[in-house]
Amino acid sequence: MSELLAGEPARVTRIGRQPATTHADISHTGLRLFIDRGFDRVTVDDIAAACGIGRRTFFRYFPSKNDLPWGQFDEMLAGMREHLASLPRSLPLRDALRIAIVVFNHIPDNELQYHRERMTLLLTVPSLVAHSTIRYASWRQVIADFVAERLGVSASGLVPQTIAFVCLGVSIAAYEQWLAHDDASLSDLLDQGFLAARDLMLLDEPGRT
Incomplete structure (x- = not known):
């Protein structure tokens, strides 16, 4: 550089x-x-x-120029990791993930238009879509690490990695709906998406029936 x-x-x-x-x-x-x-x-x-x-x-x-649309993504990831760690263990895994991801994607009103522009670029520009794989991997790892700690398994294992991909898929689907409808609430779409996918994350955690 x-x-x-x-x-x-x-x-x-x-x-x-x-x-x-x-x-x-x-x-x-x-x-x-x-x-x-x-x-x-x-x-x-x-x-x-x-x-x-x-x-x-x-x-x-x-x-790089490709990193500009991502804003302060690394700092935000660190914040999501801390938020997940702070949630009570009595909270079911799927609910902890839903709450943390909704909070992670909360955008102040004065930033909403910029965020729409940012996500439009990230989801439609081919060079940015390719670059996004690196960022998505970092995001998924935060989820996988949290799931692995809760379940007492390796973060590289199938279950944590599968749940991380599910969470990413729900988030991207919510963003696509948000960009397609000007009057939609991103938080509501994320919440609805995770509720729709809840059956995929009905996992038996240690000590839970």
Whole structure:
């Protein structure tokens, strides 16, 4: 990466506008460019120029252009892992997963439009769909680790991995419905999806009848 940054162009700023200096600012600007011009037509230099920053600053926030639509995904995953760990063990496994995933996908009202744009890109742009496999694997591993700990089995085993894939499938289906219907509630769709799939996760946990 350092080799790529060696030829960083001079910083470009716009009169009357402060340079973007937060993760959210850069993310929002990049998303608008992607939607307006098309993801493949926008370069890192375009985003940096629109934000009034240099390439080096852009790469402090995002490893690549493909990572920008994911926002602060790693931090969010860490938060979901902590949330799962904090839930009472008396809560059935399937309910713990449903609650944690609904919370993970809760979006503040002022971010809803940006999130719609983000998910539209992630689910429709071929290069981003391919890149998503890495992110999805990290997301599924958080689920598999939690399931494995609850069941006392290996996280790489069939049951934890199957449940992780089920959870991902429910989440993607909910997002597709949300994007297709402007008046839909993402939280409600996720909740309904997990209730529809509950029979797939009626597992006997140790000490539970």
